[in-house]
Amino acid sequence: MDQKQNIVVIGGGLTGLTSAYYLNKKIKEENLPYQVILVEASSRLGGKLQTVYKDGFIIERGPDSWLSSKTAISELAKDVGMGDALTYNTPGKNYICARGKLYTTPGGAIFGIPTELMPFATSNLIPWAGKIRAGMDLFIPKTKTDDGDIAMGPFFRRRLGNSLVENLIEPLISGIYAGDFEKMSIMATFPDLFLKEQKYGSLIVGMKAGRKPAPKPQTPTNTTGKPKGMFLSLNTGLESLATAVEDKLSEIQILKDTCVENVEKNNDHYVLKLSNNEVIQAQSIIVTTEHQSIPKMFSKYDFLNFFEEMPATSVINVTMAFKKEAVEKDIDGGSLVVARTSGYNITSCSWNHKKWPHTTPKDHVLMRVYVGKSGSTNEDVLKLSDEKLEEIALNDVSKHIKLKEKPLFTVVTRWKEKMPQYTVGHKKRIEELKNISSEELPGVYFAGASFEGVGLADCVSQGKQAVDKVFNFLKVYNIVKN
Ligand SMILES: Cc1cc2nc3c(=O)[nH]c(=O)nc-3n(C[C@H](O)[C@H](O)[C@H](O)COP(=O)(O)OP(=O)(O)OC[C@H]3O[C@@H](n4cnc5c(N)ncnc54)[C@H](O)[C@@H]3O)c2cc1C
CATH class of the missing domain: 1.10.3110.10 (protoporphyrinogen ix oxidase, domain 3)
Incomplete structure (x- = not known):
């Protein structure tokens, strides 16, 4: 073990977990002389994958699904033994609320x-x-x-x-x-x-x-017998994917509650200073943190300063659980999105009990509402109390359905500046970053939501690609070294 060189993954969200998993898999399969260290600032792995399990409800605070045509995340789920938990959404009517009225x-x-x-x-x-x-x-x-x-x-x-x-x-x-x-x-x-x-x-x-031919008539899923939608999730909650990956990483060193504070190149390796005052060395690094962390970690490298300017917006969701009889008049649909022309204080609402039946016990209703305005900072909305946010959500939703009882309980989640924004020129800036980084920080790779795709599947793909880049780099490096 002492002879092994380190590959460090910074950040333990889905991207970092993916990288750590596939790095470790290849190292084990090919008996390579490396070991993986995963460093995560918070006390848990999973990053934005956060599920609340309460009274039989499965409530996603963050992401809830991905497009089934993007297969990288489904493959990861299967690789870590979660294939049986994959579940399609039940399709339903989706509405647009424009000028205060619902339209399909x-x-x-x-x-x-x-x-x-x-x-x-x-x-x-x-x-x-x-x-x-x-x-x-x-x-x-x-x-x-x-x-x-x-x-x-x-x-x-x-x-x-x-x-x-x-x-x-x-x-x-x-x-x-x-x-x-x-x-x-x-x-x-x-x-x-x-x-x-x-x-x-x-x-x-x-x-x-570019339109594909009309899809064939919907085939029933094997588990529920209901028609399949275009999205996939896990019937055990998305956080269970993070747990399943973590369970497969028992041989690697995982440092939780530990921030990488500084990274510097030192001849043929990197030196990472951690918040627990430890210093570790790495041959190669995959950086999967939010972009806001990067300028501080790489303070010696000016070309990464542009991340200070890269914006991120905030979102707030309010998930409300009801008894079925609380809804006196419902709409025939699975979700609605709100156009600005409506002047509402919410941007969308999903009827999760219909769209994702696994989330809700029988004879109950689960509604997830995003409060605020799309693309705005939502600073003022972030400061509102849970009660006020629930009131806003209920007020706008009640314009379209009739509720006669209050929610059994409500889960409010505020994501402050957690949605990275790809503004004009983003793609070019990331290309430039990669070019400069290959010169100044060879063996360091950036992957995750702030870089080349915010979706879960894009994050998994980037995490996997970064693993290939690390091994290509190490191969070349070792040839040069020998
Ligand atoms: C409310 C919400 C709903 C969403 N819905 C969907 C959806 O339905 N479908 C979809 O595909 N996508 C969705 N997304 C997007 C998707 O969830 C994210 O893009 C994805 O989870 C990001 O994963 P990541 O690993 O790149 O980053 P993160 O999950 O943000 O992980 C980054 C990790 O880095 C750690 N970190 C930061 N700094 C340091 C440091 N210095 N040292 C060590 N660790 C550090 C953080 O603690 C964090 O755990 C949603 C996002 C949000 C917020």
Whole structure:
């Protein structure tokens, strides 16, 4: 063991856990002379994967699912023995609340971009003037940019007009990133949309051309017999994935409640100073922390200072558990997202008991509401008491369903500056970072939500790719050394 060199993973969220798991797996399988050390600032692993188990309810404080087409996280779940817990959502009607009324998304709309005439023409969601303006996309020349990137807001408004953006595209898309549509980079979030527009000269034509054939009739899941949706989760709660990965890491050193305070290169290795006053050496490092931690850890390396400027927004969710009879009048649907035109104080609501039946005991209801405004700092909202946040959530939800009883209990979660924002130029900045880092910090790799994708599956993919980069680096390094 003494002869082994260290590979250190900084941060024990899903990205860090993924990296630690696949590093350790390869080291064991190939009997390599390395050992992994995972350093996590908090007292637990999992980062944003946080599940509350209460009275038979499974409540996700953070993420609750991923797109099933992104397979890296499902593979990780299977690799750590959680394959049987994978569960699809039950599909249901999804609504957009615009100008205070509920509308279903017009058929054929992809990310809100119409690809079929009739459902769009007959939907009352967009006023006629807005529909005609959206049709001008067919004639407007393709977007010119200085640097190959543009913010979502100006891009979509130029092509499709304000009405479609405000009532359909923004509420559908900005919820994913909790981002400011006027600043979010299209190339770092939905590059395909921009590239299709560039190729076809029209978003509508581009999206229509790229449309996959209509899905086959929904097949039942083997566990519930109900139709499958497009999202996956774990019927044991997402935090159980972190626990399952941690259980597989019994041979590695995991330092919890320990912050990496400083990292410096020293000849052929790195020296890491920890908050417990220990100093460890590493041959290679995978950094998976939030970007806010990076400038302080790498204070000697100015090229990483731009992370000080990189924004992150805050979100607040309020999950409320009810008895079934508390809901006197329900809507036939699984979720709603709110357009700014509604002037509400919530951005979305999910009927989790319908969408994710495993989360809720029989004859009960579970609603998760995001309070605040998409893309705003939500500073004032963060300061509100739990009771006030519950009141705001109930007030807006009650505009569409009738509740006759208070919740049995409510779980409020505030995520202060925890949603990294990919503003215009983000992709290029990350490319530059990688180039400079390969010169100044060879063997150090950055992976996770602040870099190349915020979704859980993207984080797992990045964590895995970083492992490949570490071993490639160590291979070259050892050849040079010998
Ligand atoms: C409310 C919410 C809902 C979301 N919903 C979804 C969803 O439904 N689907 C989806 O795909 N994605 C969703 N996301 C995004 C997704 O959850 C995150 O992008 C992902 O979990 C980030 O994982 P990570 O490992 O990169 O970072 P984190 O989970 O943030 O982990 C980083 C870790 O680094 C540690 N750390 C920081 N500094 C140091 C230091 N100096 N030394 C040591 N450790 C340090 C932190 O303590 C933390 O544990 C959601 C996010 C939030 C907040």
